[in-house]
Amino acid sequence: MKKGIKIFLIALLLVAVLVVYTFSTYNSLVRMRENVDSKWSQVENQLQRRADLIPNLVNTVKGYAKHEKEIFETLAQARSKLLNSSTVEDKAKANDELSSAISRLLVIVENYPNLKADRTFVQLMDELSGTENRIAVARKDYNEAVKQYNMKIKVFPNVFIARMFGFEERQYFEASSQAKSVPSVDFSK
Template structure:
């Protein structure tokens, strides 16, 4: 009788352990999904940062005296290079967006620049990269939402608390960057 009771207790423990293991593994998977999505955001931000020096060199040839705008773009790119967290990347993104808006003003002042094939190709690449960034940012925020929801739901929140799964930060932009820049031809 004693052996049978022991087997029943072991059976109950095993039955309770499987959902806990599944819950833990689910949290690990969600955490990895967030990290992978963030890596894609970083990848696209890096692509944009790598395009900017080529764009600047092309613009320099036409607008050598627009040093202030060129310097602000270089500074914003450096800020991006030093970013580590989603918040720092959001701030760097804001700086790059503002610098690119200033660059667009220069382009309007130099009609020959718009006709330059190198500049046109770089603008197309930059526009494509901006779309990729928006897509990856959206994907990242989606997986962060899923993860944050999972770690807050009962009973998974208990497992998340025990193993230190913390809330992840969304990649957000400020209201000014959400506005469409005005371009006059």
């Protein structure tokens, strides 16, 4: 073989290796980018789940507080009627109302652990706790995918292919400084 043909074949082989490497790296980067996007989607799904649970939790707490508030208001009104009644008939009627309100309060106190609102609250709290755990796992998985992707686009010689095809670094999902402080929870509103 002539020297020129050998050089041509070697150059052709090098170009073929470079083309194969470029396509392989490009496809790998696309798969990794899609993995990052998929992991982010899971984070968003869990954040949405939490966002959907919060109103139910708040409404349950408000409903439960309203339930207690109603019985206390009924008790206060019945007591006031009793104290302000002047005739026997009015006192008897007020006494019946107060007795009825007290009976309802005792039933509530006696059955407190079995209240549907209480079970709903506990169930919602369990769901919220589970969702918080899912968010932590999804966030960890996302950050791991971002780490692998970012490393892949930064290492030599992949960095040239990544730049050529517009692969950009992804951001980690990190807790903000506000998230590190303990939130204040007030159910009195």
